[in-house]
Amino acid sequence: MPRPTVQRLSLYLRELERLAAEGRTTVSSRHLGTSSGATDAQVRKDLGFIGHAGQPGVGYAIDDLIVAIREAIGVHRAWRAAIVGAGNVGRALAAYGRFQEEGFVIAAIFDQSPAVVGRQVAGMPVQAMEAMPRAVRDGAIDIGIIAVPPEQAQPVADALVAAGVRGILNFAPTRLQVADRVATVDVDFRSALERLAMEVSERSRSRRER
Amino acid sequence: MPRPTVQRLSLYLRELERLAAEGRTTVSSRHLGTSSGATDAQVRKDLGFIGHAGQPGVGYAIDDLIVAIREAIGVHRAWRAAIVGAGNVGRALAAYGRFQEEGFVIAAIFDQSPAVVGRQVAGMPVQAMEAMPRAVRDGAIDIGIIAVPPEQAQPVADALVAAGVRGILNFAPTRLQVADRVATVDVDFRSALERLAMEVSERSRSRRER
DNA sequence: CGGTGTGAATCTGTTCACAGCC
DNA sequence: GGCTGTGAACAGATTCACACCG
Incomplete structure (x- = not known):
């Protein structure tokens, strides 16, 4: 397909x-x-x-x-996802109700920073990264959602893959290298904005030419 | 290109x-x-x-x-953007520092709900929708960012276009109909997740066949 | 009629392969 | 030898056009 x-x-x-x-x-x-x-x-x-x-x-x-x-498209069953990164993006995703409606359950959220671990986000406690592998296995997590700064994206991806997730949704502006049994999809705000900037410029250019 | x-x-x-x-x-x-x-x-x-x-x-x-x-790609100059919708997504975008670095300035944020208007988000006061047209004109806003529920996306887009924006970044899961002098780019979490679900299912299917 | 299903034609984007330059 | 620029072959996806069905 x-x-x-x-x-x-x-x-x-x-x-x-x-x-x-x-x-x-x-x-x-x-x-x-x-x-x-x-x-x-x-x-x-x-x-x-x-x-x-x-x-x-x-x-x-x-x-x-x-x-x-x-x-x-495989949404006839519920997918269990874990968010890594409890910054702005991670928190917004956790709170974004619409996922739940569509068969995606946010089962856990992790962050590296001790300052954030333990806080509540969307009714879940933020867990330490160290707890991730076990949580993924025990919680039958299928999908990892990466919402960390670009430098940390690759190591986080490696950790998720090692823990056994089968897919990664990547919000960091980096190309991830992962084993090809794992699927990855990128959501990149910046390149979306840039695509927009590009199209806007293009339009004004062609307008000027006319 | x-x-x-x-x-x-x-x-x-x-x-x-x-x-x-x-x-x-x-x-x-x-x-x-x-x-x-x-x-x-x-x-x-x-x-x-x-x-x-x-x-x-x-x-x-x-x-x-x-x-x-x-x-x-048109990022040699600074683009001024306004966010419409101060929910989870809108607030996360407003706080997402990385945009600024890349020449996109979030100049204003609007919301329909009186309960939210006046609150501070990322150092800016949330303004009422009624203030939008004037703010877009006076603030020389190039780009509107739609972060409202799907039902409101089209009317908001119409209002933005009427106010004179030249591009729209759409976070709502709807296809917008706009005049073609205005560029639109969609960022759709849900369909990203669905694409991922699809690829994960496909991989396990082919694995099983082997 | 209004509407589907589908081969064939077309378009768009990617890969290959190689001549040419430093 | 390393590396670019680019036509030519290829693959993928979209559109066309039309046979066929209720």
């Missing part, structure tokens, strides 16, 4: 959930597309990957589709 | 700044590549887009390259 497809599937999922809440039962590829920024053909291709379920002339059955997408 | 190129340029920039701090003066495409997760050919292609500056047998002059990349 193409990487971009996965990304779009989760957008479709959101729209489908909205439609389901409104009581709709079917939806066309056209509708799903425009509300998620894709073309209708794109939507049909994407849905083709997860085993098509559409009815010509009618569209897709919303409920079935929700189940199928959840299954396909 | 291809979208993925821009993304990588900002990774190169980080590595270049690190190397410059170490006192190095030149760098090869190979080095730049491995440290940012790209191939050497890729790096050369990317740098080709911004007007090549490399010397065969030697590599690229680090200082020149830093300037050239900054110019190319």
